[in-house]
Amino acid sequence: xxxxxxxxxxxxxxxxxxxxxxxxxxxxxxxxxxxxxxxxxxxxxxxxxxxxxxxxxxxxxxxxxxxxxxxxxxxxxxxxxxxxxxxxxxxxxxxxxxxxxxxxxxxxxxxxxxxxxxxxxxxxxxxxxxxxxxxxxxxxxxxxxxxxxxxxxxxxxxxxxxxxxxxxxxxxxxxxxxxxxxxxxxxxxxxxxxxxxxxxxxxxxxxxxxxxxxxxxxxxxxxxxxxxxxxxxxxxxxxxxxxxxxxxxxxxxxxxxxxxxxxxxxxxxxxxxxxxxxxxxxxxxxxxxxxxxxxxxxxxxxxxxxxxxxxxxxxx
Numbered sequence: 001x002x003x004x005x006x007x008x009x010x011x012x013x014x015x016x017x018x019x020x021x022x023x024x025x026x027x028x029x030x031x032x033x034x035x036x037x038x039x040x041x042x043x044x045x046x047x048x049x050x051x052x053x054x055x056x057x058x059x060x061x062x063x064x065x066x067x068x069x070x071x072x073x074x075x076x077x078x079x080x081x082x083x084x085x086x087x088x089x090x091x092x093x094x095x096x097x098x099x100x101x102x103x104x105x106x107x108x109x110x111x112x113x114x115x116x117x118x119x120x121x122x123x124x125x126x127x128x129x130x131x132x133x134x135x136x137x138x139x140x141x142x143x144x145x146x147x148x149x150x151x152x153x154x155x156x157x158x159x160x161x162x163x164x165x166x167x168x169x170x171x172x173x174x175x176x177x178x179x180x181x182x183x184x185x186x187x188x189x190x191x192x193x194x195x196x197x198x199x200x201x202x203x204x205x206x207x208x209x210x211x212x213x214x215x216x217x218x219x220x221x222x223x224x225x226x227x228x229x230x231x232x233x234x235x236x237x238x239x240x241x242x243x244x245x246x247x248x249x250x251x252x253x254x255x256x257x258x259x260x261x262x263x264x265x266x267x268x269x270x271x272x273x274x275x276x277x278x279x280x281x282x283x284x285x286x287x288x289x290x291x292x293x294x295x296x297x298x299x300x301x302x303x304x305x306x307x308x309x310x311x312x313x314x315x316x
Contacts, residue, residue, distance in 0.1 A: 008309050016302040023294045024076070028069050031287050076291065082284035086277075091284045095270060095292075102262070102269035106254050108185050109192040114247060117197045121204025121243075126231050128209055136205075140198035148257050152191045152264045159187060169266040188261045195257065196250050203246030210242075211235035241311030248304030255293045255300075 056062050060071070075082060081091035124136045143151075160168035166183050211217060212235050220230045236243075259271040266272070270289055277285035 005309055009306050012302060012305045012309070016298055020295060020298055023298070024073060024291055025069065027287055027290045027294065028072055029065070031283050031290070032065065072287065076288070081288045084282055084285055086280045086282045086285075091288055094285060095273065095288055098268060098270040098273050099292075101267065102258060102271060105185065105188055105192070105262070105267065105269060106258060109189045109196065109254055110251055112189055113193040113196045113200065113250075116193070117200030117247075117250075118204060118243075120197070120201035122208065122231060122236070124201065124205040125208035125212065125235075126227055128205075128212075136201065140202050143194050143198040144202075146194075148191055148195060148260045149264060151194055152187070152261060155187050155191055156264075188265050188267055191261050192254055192257050196253055199250040199253065200247055203250065204239075204243050207239040207242035207246065208235050211239045214238075241308045244307040244311065245304040248300045248307065252297050252300040255297050259293075 053062075060068060063071075072082065079092070081095070083089070084091055084094060087094065120136055120140070124133045127133050156168045159165045166186050168187075208231060212231070214235075217230055217235055220234055221227075225234075258269065259274065261267065262269045262271040263275050270292065273285060274289035274293075276282075277289065
């Protein structure tokens with residue numbers, strides 16, 4: 001890795017760190033703008049003003065906003081995520097039990113969607129202009145146009161209500177066996193994969209088609225190489241950068257989609273915890289969850305930028 005690549009990667013990392021700081025500030029100040037008083041909601045509507053004022057002082061809500069932000073940011077960096085207003089327990093004890101479930105769901109969706117999207121994108125690029133290419137294009141465009149909550153509802157009606165193949169909810173996901181894992185994760189993963197596969201397949205096809213239009217690809221055709229060898233051995237290695245970038249951007253979509261999917265299927269993940277915390281105005285949990293998803297999103301974008309730089313043949 002030469003100095004130019006190191007300089008560009010270092011610049012991306014610095015920009016990512018600055019963006020994360022700005023996002024953390026935005027998360028904190030936006031959470032404080034939520035309607036209602038956290039202390040009042042924690043004590044109930046019949047609490048006396050003295051009791052509410054005492055709880056506000058105990059929670060630090062009477063301190064200046066800027067001081068509260070830096071105190072909260074320092075706690076986040078040191079692993080002290082605060083105390084839940086609603087449950088009166090450390091936020092860490094609530095979220096750490098939910099993060100593995102969300103990561104398991106996102107990991108299963110990633111492991112399923114990436115190979116399917118690569119195959120569809122490569123096949124569509126190899127047969128571009130044919131009926132199969134048009135069919136893949138229409139299907140992927142149609143799936144992208146359908147919102148996730150509608151896909152989830154249709155999946156529940158078909159596979160759970162009509163066919164009785166799987167359960168409509170995933171309250172207690174079981175991974176003790178392959179069969180139980182399939183029953184618990186099939187519908188959430190199916191809904192998440194639909195849109196992600198469609199996006200990645202279209203971007204993969206576009207990257208390969210762009211390489212196939214290059215002069216070196218035309219030269220391989222003139223030399224008599226088979227289309228499959230031209231795509232797999234020549235176009236695909238040069239399109240790795242854009243494809244990895246497209247995958248990272250598509251996988252970042254999972255972070256938004258998982259919130260809807262967990263809420264619909266009652267999945268015990270971090271996203272459903274975020275929805276409950278917003279309804280209860282539990283600011284420490286809301287701030288941690290939003291910052292966690294924002295950090296994951298920024299990390300994916302950062303990895304996409306770094307992969308694009310490293311995979312660029314002109315910079316090697």
